Amino acid sequence: MTDRLRPEAPDPQDFLALDATLSAEETDIRDAVRAFADRELRPHIADWFEAGTLPDPRGLAKAFGDLGVLGMHLQGHGCAGTNAVAYGIACRELEAVDSGLRSFVSVQGSLAMFAIHRFGSEEQKSTWLARMAAGEAIGCFGLTEPDSGSDPGSMRTRARRDGSDWVLDGTKMWITNGSVADVAVVWAATDEGVRGFVVPTDTPGFTANTVHRKLSLRASITSELVLEGVRLPADAVLPHSAGLGSPLSCLNEARFGIVWGAAGAARACYAAALDYATTREQFGGPIAGFQLTQRKLADMVLDVNQAGLTALRIGRLKDAGDCHRNHISLGKFGNVAAAQRVASSARSVHGANGITLEYPVMRHMVNLETVATYEGTEEIHALSIGQAVTGVSAFR
Structure with missing residues (x-):
């Protein structure tokens, strides 16, 4: 009987060799996102954090779009359609640089885009998803309120019917990308229960105020959304959204x-x-x-x-x-x-x-x-x- 070869010593950076279990596609995505992070993000992140903002969010969105990480786990409409592990790996590599950068991608893809992809009409999907996947449009997600965090069912934002239109009133708080977004997915209580609405941010009555003086997540744009008589057409509601x-x-x-x-x-x-x-x-x-x-x-x-x-x-x-x-x-x-x-x-x-x-x-x-x-x-x-x-x- 021959002696077994002695196993190699563990890699200090991957002690259990977890990345050795990744598929070729997952490994390629890891390498691409890591290289992008090393080249475009890591050299600047300390300055962005100290400044308390992202100096060029639209440029960053376009770069993320070119990288293919925005809504990457969604199918169709310009999205990459990767598996969940590949998306997770991208999140890991981005947050290894800074949580604010992963939040940018996560809010765009897993909140705003996912809501439209899962609950939206075909028209809403065709209007927004490809542009958002390319980083040509930035989205935000309005659920949390100043007095409604862990208990979103107590939200005060209301949407009422006025003829064929909807009218929204309320305030949302701690909204990532809110003041740079082109579209907001806003959740509001209605007589039919909680519904989601696709709200272009240039709609009259919609205001986004940037939150300053943060001591955490400083390389991220955080906002308050104020909706005062925001009038939307009937087709602004996410038709397949129902309840909390x-x-x-x-x-x-x-x-x-x-x-x-x-x-x-x-x-x-x-x-x-x-x-x-x-x-x-x-x-x-x-x-x-x-x-x-x-x-x-x-x-x-x-x-x-x-x-x-x-x-x-x-x-x-x-x-x-x-x-x-x-x-x-x-x-x-x-x-x-x-x-x-x-x-x-x-x-x-x-x-x-x-x-x-x-x-x-x-x-x-x-x-x-x-x-x-x-x-x-x-x-x-x-x-x-x-x-x-x-x-x-x-x-x-």
Whole structure:
């Protein structure tokens, strides 16, 4: 009997060799998005974050469109039609740069475009989807309100019929891309229940106000939408939307991107900490040689790889048609918490340098505070998981 060859040592950047399980197409998408991120995004992201904005959102939208990541998991109308894992990989590579960049793509593709694709008429699809996939039109998604976050059923935005028209009044808050959008998918209560509306942002009565002085997700445009007597034709309603389940299904699509994105943020913080620890010298040697530093790195490796496994498994379930919304709740709940732990520990490895924008860890650390809150707070996802395993709802 011949001796078995000794396996190669694990790759510090992919300890469990998860990317070795990707298909050729998934690997190509990873490489393309990663190369784009390294070339076009990473060199500028610290400046964008410090400035608190995206200096050229339309140029960025066009670049994302050319890359093919806007609505990439949707079929037809100019969309790439990739599988869920490929979309997740794109989200991972973008959030490894910054959560705000993944949010841009996620809101465009998994909220605004998905809503039109799933619930829209053929005319609405033909009017908007190809342009949005190309980055020629920017979309936003108006569900959250100043007094209605985790409980969207309490929304105050109303749509009433006036002859054959609809008239919308209300306010939406924390809307990514709102003040640069060409179209808003707005959810409103009607006498028939919650319905979605396709609202061109140049419609009279529609105003978008940019939210300033943010301490998190600064490389992202966040807005308040104000609708005052916004009059829309009858065909502005998403004809297949019915009830609160419609916007919640859109949020579930976007949360899937967060499951992967958080894994990317965690990976970026770990990689920065590993690089810093092996090059920073104190007491006559690299700090990577200290036991306490190695324990921090070991904990990071565990969190990064478990987050990657979770994302990949949920992605495969989604592609097989077996992904329940509670699977995605589990993924967001676990992966965001893991990324927060990694970011915090990576910041400590960097010492005082970790609080500067010369290194990515503090930027990721504060961004993840927002990621933990939006599209379902960690508390809401914990209760969703609790309900799934006990059969008892603790929401009311």
